Amino acid sequence: MSVDVTLQAAATKYRNKQKIKDRFISAFIGVFAIAWIFPIIWTIWTSLRPYKDVRANGVFSLPKTLNLQNYADAISRMDLPLYFWNTFAITAPAVFLTLFFGSLIAFVVSRYSFRWNVSLLLLFTAGNLLPAQLVFIPVFKMYITLGKAVGIPRLLYDSPWGVVLIHVAFQMGFATFVLSSYMKTIPKEISESAMVDGATVFTHYTKVMLPLLRPALASLGVLMTTWIYNDFFWALVLMSTDSKRPITSALGRLQGEFVTDYNLLAAGAVIAALPTLIVFFILRKQFVSGLTLGSTKG
Amino acid sequence: MSDATHGISRRTVLKGAAVGGLGLAAGGSLLAGCGSKSTGPLAYGARSVDAGPTAQNKALIAAYTAKTKNEVKYNATESNAFQNNLSQYLQGTPDDTFEWMAGYRMQFFAEQGLLADLTSVWDTIGDQYAESYKIASTGLDGKQYFVPKSWYPWGMHFRKSMFKDLGLSADTVTNWDEFLKMLDGMKKKGLVGFAAGDKGGWEAMGTFDILNARINGYQFHVDLLAGREKWTDAKVLDVFTHWAQLIPYMNPNVLDLEWDGAMQLLLQKKAGSMLMGSWFGGNFKEQSQADYDDLSIIPFPEINPEHGRDTVDAPIDGWCVAANGTNNDGGADFLKFAGDMEGVNATLAAKDANGALIPMTSANKGQDTSTYDAFQKEQLAVMDEAKYITQFLDRDTRPDFAGPVVGPAIQSWFKNPKDVNKIVDSLQAQWDALPPLA
Secondary structure, rough: OOHHHHHHHHHHHHHHHHHHHHHHHHHHHHHHHHHHHHHHHHHHHHOOOOOHHHHHHHOOOOOOOOOOHHHHHHHHHHHHHHHHHHHHHHHHHHHHHHHHHHHHHHHHHHOOOOOOHHHHHHHHHHHHHHHHHHHHHHHHHHHHHHEEEEOOOOOOOHHHHHHHHHHHHHHHHHHHHHHHHHHHHHOHHHHHHHHHOOOOHHHHHHHHHHHHHHHHHHHHHHHHHHHOOOOOOHHHHHOHHHOOOOOOHHHHEEEOOEOOOHHHHHHHHHHHHHHHHHHHHHHHHHHHHHOOOOOOOO | OHHHHHHHHHHHHHHHEEEEEEHHHHHHHHHHOOOOOOOOOOEEEOOOOOOHHHHHHHHHHHHHHHHHHOOOOEEEHHHHHHHOHHHHHHOOOOEEEEEEEOOOHHHHHHHOOOOOOHHHHHHHHHOOOOHHHHHHHHOOOOEEEOOOEEEEEEEEEEEEEHHHOOOOOOHHOHHHHHHHHHHHHHHOOOEEEEEOOOOOOOHHHHHHHHHHHHHHHHHHHHHOOOOOOOOOHHHHHHHHHHHHHHHHOOEEEHHHHHHHHHHHHOOOOOEEEEEEEHHHHHHHHHHHHHHHHHEEOOOOEEEEOOOOOOOEEEEEEEEEEEEOOOOOOHHHHHHHHHHHHHHHHHHHEEEEOOEEEEOHHHHHHOOOOOOHHHHHHHHHHHHOOOOOEEHHHHHHHHHHHHHHHEEEEEEEHHHHHHHHHHHHHHHHHHHOOOOOOO
């Protein structure tokens, strides 16, 4: 009996201790959650206030008016359909091509052993380490020279295809790396039996590997989409016509030469972020699994 | 130097020939360049997406098209993005005529052969401009590469109503002692005397410009920015000594505010004065006509009697023609129209969304100054008093020096004014380490 009581007391004590620990952890997580969510809330809050009010009373004043006027203004000034279409015309082919080429290379380097396969993989991954700011001048010169050589100055420069190509080139290293790690987790026996059954290299790729790669492709696709969607740099340096640039540059349209109406800009930022948020919430599962993709390879 | 220039012009000629050979339209425009009105369609690159300038540009283009039947394609880019990307823009597939700035910023690109010679334009419309504008439009090789549109002066801005309350007037703030006395009076009333923001890194350059010009004179300032004088000179240290005297009268959060934060202090009557370019007047007007009417500008006070108030920072905005464009003659023809009083009037006739005229101080001396509002007349007075016009630090020196080096240096000075010796040493060392211009 007494043993029972002691045990119970110990259990209660343990539970209380655990409760305190839990509370502490919850508070800790809470603080971080607030730190993370604060800028977003602040952006939304800012977007609801007119600049005139802020200018006259300061950022921390209590608002006199809260409305959606900034959103209406942003939509009318940003020329949304055009810029969203531009973004789509860059992002969709770029993601598709990256995944296609990435999976091809990953397939070869992980399924076939030849002398250079590790070096090849390293080469592709190493390309990832170069910052865009470092290589943009040579890329720019290359595009110009190529355009001049064939007599069409806008062949790659100032063309969505030029931007698509550079995205493919830049993202392919990462895609290859991730997909090859993922492929290595697929048992070799599957490939072996395919080959025993007489599958050609091409059939092996399309009929055996691709279907197995589907989850990896989906999550990688989501990641790539967000990255390419958020790009501003390449579209800026590789295009000269503003009406061909993606939505990120349309945000610039809300920025004045001297006067920046941050309230309007905040509304524009919320609008521009919506599509990625929607994609994220629809494909949340893939996104999360994408973060740990290939990390469990033994 | 002359070798390089020849090399560039030879390249340009070859390029022109190549383009002419490729397309009939381009070939046609080359032939039509000989004085004919019809120079064919062209593209216009705007350096702003703001409502006011856009309305002005559209009005100007409409007038040009109505007169010459030449279609103009309009390509507007946000100003910061445009500016940062200009080098690529000009080497790639630029618009034929584009908006840019006078002085060093223009010469920098002209030297690289990226701008088209506009001497012929100046031969036609040159007599409509004062000599100082022609100098600001001229490249290092003596040819013109720029057509000016408008200007605005940098000066001390204040609110008339507040000046009255403080018992001040424009002629009681003419020299450094009076200026410090004014700031002291404002401080005693609990006001920020000298509203300042330098978060953007460029705002305080205007203060450096004017202090240097007032203390050491125009020539030293220009020579310093061109690298002919040293930043470690005692004269530069003197500028920072004077500047340090202003710090007690500034808002304490200089590095947290951008220029518009400083402006808000003036707008909200929390600050008594602000050194800034007059362009921000548009903000006051947008707030209310009463606020705009209350706004006033005077020249920065005299410090060294030897130089008086003989220099002003007055950046000139205007247009260039891109050498790599497809229709250089079209671009030049457009600028002949834009720079002429006819084009200026078309620009001035543009109205904003509320149907009001957009205030602009044109570079063309033909503009009727009697139509100026009170604030514009004061700007003109500030401009007229000055013998020398500078463009602003980031337009008067190398682009790879102003933004990346001087901006952060001034910011670090604000953080620790005692480090001034270290800061000027580093400025000079970084200037010396710059690669020679191509």
